[in-house]
Amino acid sequence: MPRDGWETLRAGITDHRHGKLGMVARCIACNGEVYITTAQGRPLFAHYQGSDTRCPWYSGKNMHPNDARAAQYHGQQESEAHRRMCELIAELCGLDERCEGTKVDEYRAPTENEYGRYPDVLVNWRVFGQFAVEYQMSHTFQTEVSQRCIHYEREGIPLLWVLSSFDPARVPQAVSDVVHRHRGNAFVLDQAAVAESRRLQTLVLTCFMSNGEGYDEPILIRFDALKFPDSRRPFVEDRLIMPLLDQIAARRLPYFEALKDWDHHSNRLPIDELTSFKNRLHVDRLIAAAFSIMETAAGRPQNFASDHENIKGMINTYQNTGSLAPYAKLLMTLIENTSQRALLEDTVGSNLRRTISGQGKFADVEQVSEISPEWQLLRRLLPEALDPFERQRLKEAGALPEWAI
Ligand SMILES: [Zn+2]
Structure with missing residues (x-):
């Protein structure tokens, strides 16, 4: 992780400890809360005071900040x-x-x-x-x-x-x-x-x-x-934040270009990194749907994925025909973290929930998980909504774009 990445974690963890909504990190062995300290310039996780001393990774009593401070102020x-x-x-x-x-x-x-x-x-x-x-x-x-x-x-x-x-x-x-x-x-x-x-x-x-x-x-x-x-x-x-937003925009650019004249089915999106996916049409459709949700949330109503008038018609149809059914949970997470979340109280929400719970014709549909390549891809393309860490980082800087609020 680059320095400004782990420093964001370090700041977020400490802020959370001091009463501001931030981030929590836990030891994978004892589940106790940990923070990030440094030794010779390298970041390390350490247990907070009061952690379980039986944890194999517990490394002794921490110095209370007040004592550490006093030790450091060499007199007057x-x-x-x-x-x-x-x-x-x-x-x-x-x-x-x-x-x-x-x-x-x-x-x-x-x-x-x-x-x-x-x-x-x-x-x-x-x-x-x-x-x-x-x-x-x-x-x-x-x-x-x-x-x-x-x-x-x-x-x-x-x-x-x-x-x-x-x-x-x-x-x-x-x-x-x-x-x-x-x-x-x-x-x-x-x-x-x-x-x-x-x-x-x-x-x-x-x-x-x-x-x-x-x-x-x-x-x-x-x-x-x-x-x-x-x-x-x-x-x-x-x-820190502007270079990050520029990077995200650069990642999305080839997708926007390809979606512009996509005919919704026959031509595959001409993007190299998509060639490894098995069911290409469904993945292309997923990306088109996700980008449409983002654009609509940003106040630029857009539907790259179908001929429907809006994203509501598009999502409902693809849920019913099944082509986006394995991505119901992913789409729900995305929508939840955008200005379009009211859609989830509507037919879009009930359709997605029905698919996720595997009712009726969706009994055999397995939802892709957060570690699936599809979820990972969208997380990288739309981190403002789908990457909890980047989301927190932007929020912290007051730079989370309106569409992802
Ligand atoms: Zn531990």
Whole structure:
């Protein structure tokens, strides 16, 4: 799995543990919950505290994050340097005439129950409102990163993680976790950023952007030129989600091309990767049906699979004639995860359910499973709806397309 893939898992698992709907990973031996830790830069699963110690893969008591944190703050020295940097950030923000006030390490009560936080720097901007900055000097633990991200997201306050330094050639996991939360953008307050902040009379940061393999040459960026997504964690350019969406679109392109002039039966879709399927017509039809569902869900009503006026007529007919019968469960899962899910409360739903339960003439029809090549193929082509992991990843970034909501 590429780094941004397992980092999404790592973030999702930790977020779930802290009360946000995310992901759960379990040990295959004891079924206890596990999280992702790293050793020498490699991701590993580890049991959470309180797991079954009889599990053959249990590897001892975990350090409580508070103890680990204390062990890492070598006395006061670091916290003093940290404090000075936070004051510098507050001072630079204060240069901007829109700045209505700054607070360093002061308690901020939450708007709803739960606990408040001590943001490193809390800035109040005219019009824009509150803005939190966390300054990361040493390792900030993933649990802490997660808790803060969830907290500020819930409070609707933008959160910017600023790094004390950044070496693109050597990025420790704790830093990478923070960069991941900013869509592959690393923000640093270095000498150049401080000088430019004073010149422009506002907060300017140095930003390194991931390019998949390493990082581009850094640029200087004003805080008010950043993009603020729903997650409230700003970025200059989205270097994680946009490339992912581009990849998905590229995978689908040859299928769209082939479906455009498909006559619904005789010509097989001219796509190499389909040649290994046994019942080609049914697989072609399945793809045509799935793409039609996606397009209709996206507000572009389309039926690539038959002459019926809409997908409802098409799905009902193919369920009754049996050509899409083995895919009833797959189609149901797809529809469930799109804006067309209301179809399942209609005849489409009752037809699909009848086929799945093997009633009447469908008694001999076996449903394809999630590991069947057909399901795998559609999962790769329509991951927004059929790949739970990619779906979660897009949801997390506020980038799940409307059709798959
Ligand atoms: Zn276990």
